[in-house]
Amino acid sequence: MQLSRFTDYTLRVLFYVAINDDRLSTLNEIAEFYGISVEHLRKVVHALSKSGHLKTFRGKHGGIRLNRAPADINIGAVVLQAEGNEPLINCASLDCTLTGACNLQRTLADAQRAFMDVLSRHSLADMLANPDMKQRLISKTG
Amino acid sequence: MQLSRFTDYTLRVLFYVAINDDRLSTLNEIAEFYGISVEHLRKVVHALSKSGHLKTFRGKHGGIRLNRAPADINIGAVVLQAEGNEPLINCASLDCTLTGACNLQRTLADAQRAFMDVLSRHSLADMLANPDMKQRLISKTG
Numbered sequence: 001m002q003l004s005r006f007t008d009y010t011l012r013v014l015f016y017v018a019i020n021d022d023r024l025s026t027l028n029e030i031a032e033f034y035g036i037s038v039e040h041l042r043k044v045v046h047a048l049s050k051s052g053h054l055k056t057f058r059g060k061h062g063g064i065r066l067n068r069a070p071a072d073i074n075i076g077a078v079v080l081q082a083e084g085n086e087p088l089i090n091c092a093s094l095d096c097t098l099t100g101a102c103n104l105q106r107t108l109a110d111a112q113r114a115f116m117d118v119l120s121r122h123s124l125a126d127m128l129a130n131p132d133m134k135q136r137l138i139s140k141t142g
Numbered sequence: 143m144q145l146s147r148f149t150d151y152t153l154r155v156l157f158y159v160a161i162n163d164d165r166l167s168t169l170n171e172i173a174e175f176y177g178i179s180v181e182h183l184r185k186v187v188h189a190l191s192k193s194g195h196l197k198t199f200r201g202k203h204g205g206i207r208l209n210r211a212p213a214d215i216n217i218g219a220v221v222l223q224a225e226g227n228e229p230l231i232n233c234a235s236l237d238c239t240l241t242g243a244c245n246l247q248r249t250l251a252d253a254q255r256a257f258m259d260v261l262s263r264h265s266l267a268d269m270l271a272n273p274d275m276k277q278r279l280i281s282k283t284g
Binding site for chain 2 (some may be wrong): 008012033035086089095101102103107108111116117118128129130135137
């Protein structure tokens with residue numbers, strides 16, 4: 001069981017812009033900070049802007065910043081949006097002989113809800129409540 | 143978030159042999175029943191034998207059967223074994239700048255535990271407690 005790279009990058013972008021909140025952050029500096037591709041980040045930032053978590057500013061001195069306070073950004077909602085709400089085993093796509101008669105799907109759905117419930121008890125602010133984390137995230141270019 | 147094909151096949155093998163419990167099942171018939179590859183099933187059956195969930199019999203009239211009663215096979219334990227206990231985001235392999243300072247891992251580990259806790263409340267017998275399921279799983283070759 002793994003979360004996608006998309007979810008991983010989504011969370012890392014939020015961490016970065018939340019800590020560097022006294023200015024706009026750029027895709028290039030975030031990509032460089034984490035050593036990840038700008039192209040992947042672009043999709044992540046697009047999705048986060050669309051969902052209202054980020055605000056983007058165009059132009060030479062453009063960049064991104066959070067559109068809400070970190071305490072108002074729910075980690076469960078962010079992960080759910082990044083992962084999508086696909087079932088853990090997608091019976092329909094598997095063309096399984098048991099589809100529709102099997103109790104497994106309901107049990108897996110219950111387990112997935114329990115997973116999301118735990119994440120939903122945490123905000124972005126909780127994720128940042130570690131002095132080491134803040135220290136590392138304050139960009140040297142900022 | 144998805145469970146692996148390996149986990150999917152693991153569960154399906156257990157369902158099949160549990161219902162056809164009056165005889166030995168063969169890899170070939172299970173592969174045919176589900177329309178999946180014998181080669182993939184071989185690995186799954188090997189792992190289930192190693193963990194003591196299946197008993198295998200060699201030879202012309204050989205095959206597999208459950209080694210424990212369905213009520214004694216815990217779905218959480220089966221899924222955990224099939225999936226492995228990898229973290230949901232493997233920070234070490236990602237070489238993330240925040241590794242060691244980040245609160246996310248603990249939160250994800252809590253959520254993963256909540257997920258497994260739900261599965262651990264169910265046995266293989268619970269998964270089969272559906273008359274339609276039994277009906278479909280009784281092999282026509284049996």
